[in-house]
Amino acid sequence: MDKIKVLIVDDSAFMRKLITDFLSEHPVLEVAGTARNGEEALRKLQELQPDVVTLDVEMPSMNGIEVLRKIMSSRPVPVVMLSSTTKAGAENTLQAMQYGAVDFITKPSGSISLDLHKVKQELIDKVISASKANIDKVYSDEKHTEPDxxxxxxxxxxxxxxxxxxxxxxxxxxxxxxxxxxxxxxxxxxxxxxxxxxxxxxxxxxxxxxxxxxxxxxxxxxxxxxxxxxxxxxxxxxxxxxxxxxxxxxxxxxxxxxxxxxxxxxxxxxxxxxxxxxxxxxxxxxxxxxxxxxxxxxxxxxxxxxxxxxxxxxxxxxxxxxxxxxxxxxxxxxxxxxxxxxxxxxxxxxxxxxxxxxxxxxxxx
The missing domain is CATH 3.40.50.180 (Methylesterase CheB, C-terminal domain)
Known part of the structure; x- marks a missing residue:
């Protein structure tokens, strides 16, 4: 059985390590690589050809929404967003869903969550589920007119x-x-x-x-x-x-x-x-x-x-x-x-x- 290759994108080295450890424990998941910012993520997306990307919403320079939009236009792939539960975080996450993210995970205690283990199983389940998503539908151009x-x-x-x-x-x-x-x-x-x-x-x-x-x-x-x-x-x-x-x-x-x-x-x-x-x-x-x-x-x-x-x-x-x-x-x-x-x-x-x-x-x- 082919493993699901995952690219992890987060500006925190601690969070990248934690997410890598969690996903690597599952027998069907393989962390193909990590990226600390949007530019590196887009480069590694082309190099590694991952099946799924986990993407932090809140990053400096190029935030998760901007990275997501570039992923959509360059190499569409299922994306699971990681977000805080703040009002701004919720609004950004919903915007990401509209731009094509398959799903999202909420970090339990902010951008750097020492207690990320609380959502470990949810993260694994959603990455696996995202790998099976209908990508043609996710990234198709939305037609907002009434159906014929x-x-x-x-x-x-x-x-x-x-x-x-x-x-x-x-x-x-x-x-x-x-x-x-x-x-x-x-x-x-x-x-x-x-x-x-x-x-x-x-x-x-x-x-x-x-x-x-x-x-x-x-x-x-x-x-x-x-x-x-x-x-x-x-x-x-x-x-x-x-x-x-x-x-x-x-x-x-x-x-x-x-x-x-x-x-x-x-x-x-x-x-x-x-x-x-x-x-x-x-x-x-x-x-x-x-x-x-x-x-x-x-x-x-x-x-x-x-x-x-x-x-x-x-x-x-x-x-x-x-x-x-x-x-x-x-x-x-x-x-x-x-x-x-x-x-x-x-x-x-x-x-x-x-x-x-x-x-x-x-x-x-």
Missing amino acids: SSHLSEKRLKTNFKKPNEAPFHPKWEERRKKLVCIGTSTGGPRALQQVLTRLPKEISAPVLVVQHMPPGFTKSLADRLNMLSNITVKEAEDGEILQKGTAYIAPGGYHLEVRAVGASLATSLTTTDARNGHRPSVDVLFESVGRIENFSKVAVIMTGMGSDGALGLAAMKKQGSVKAIAESSESCIVFGMPKAAISTNLVDDIKEVDEIAAAIMHYI
Whole structure:
């Protein structure tokens, strides 16, 4: 089995040594080299031809964002950013995700983190996952125009995703009921969410609930950024607020997002119960919560991400009521993990490329 070659870029010699030691311990990872600044990184990128780059966001002279943009234009390769949890760090990291970084790791205690061991396993997992990313999609030129109507025909679930001897389960769709939209995503999610939320019309007659796997300190910046770009209102969810049509609520990092009935209305509920699938917020927790809401028809969307979060929650939703499920296609996913797991349940109604998902949601709304 070929090893995954990694180039480590950080201006701190201590951090370069620590990251090298962590990654070298894993049998499938090989540290091909290190670089202390952007110029050296770009040179070694050509010399070493790594499979993945880890890149510090905050570096002097040429910062991580500038290096990332040059990598994209010279030799596209999966990049995992290392960032601080400051407000500026969060905003820079989200900018990096938009410019093509596959994923990011937060340093536990600033630029030089003596306690980096706390995120050692996460770093290893994300480097390995990044090596499998859909690079053609990550670095393709984004088209920010509305999709051509010829591409909006429904792509029905392919029969090869059905489990043997198992009939599909399709509860009746109650079109006249009030609607609720819930979206789950992870690796590659910020870019995918931008593609979807910016295409939803301001007058959408449903609230939208979003779980994006992110640590505390980043979801507020994500919500603010998407709010500036979207026709609908996008905000970080607060505990106990009444859901409004035309508003998307993003689960705060470190909290599960659930929904509860308050009279004839619905309200958010933020909880710190145990992580599910290694995540808090968890898509399964949101979907299961939405599934318990009565007298609503729900649209569930699962987009790009590593792992299987959302598949069990989708099954729970389908058992309890009127649900239409949309999964992002492998062609547009950065990582086809979560959508693939959802599709394998045989409960997904439509498989769509990311730029078609908003139209698919509106079809049901």
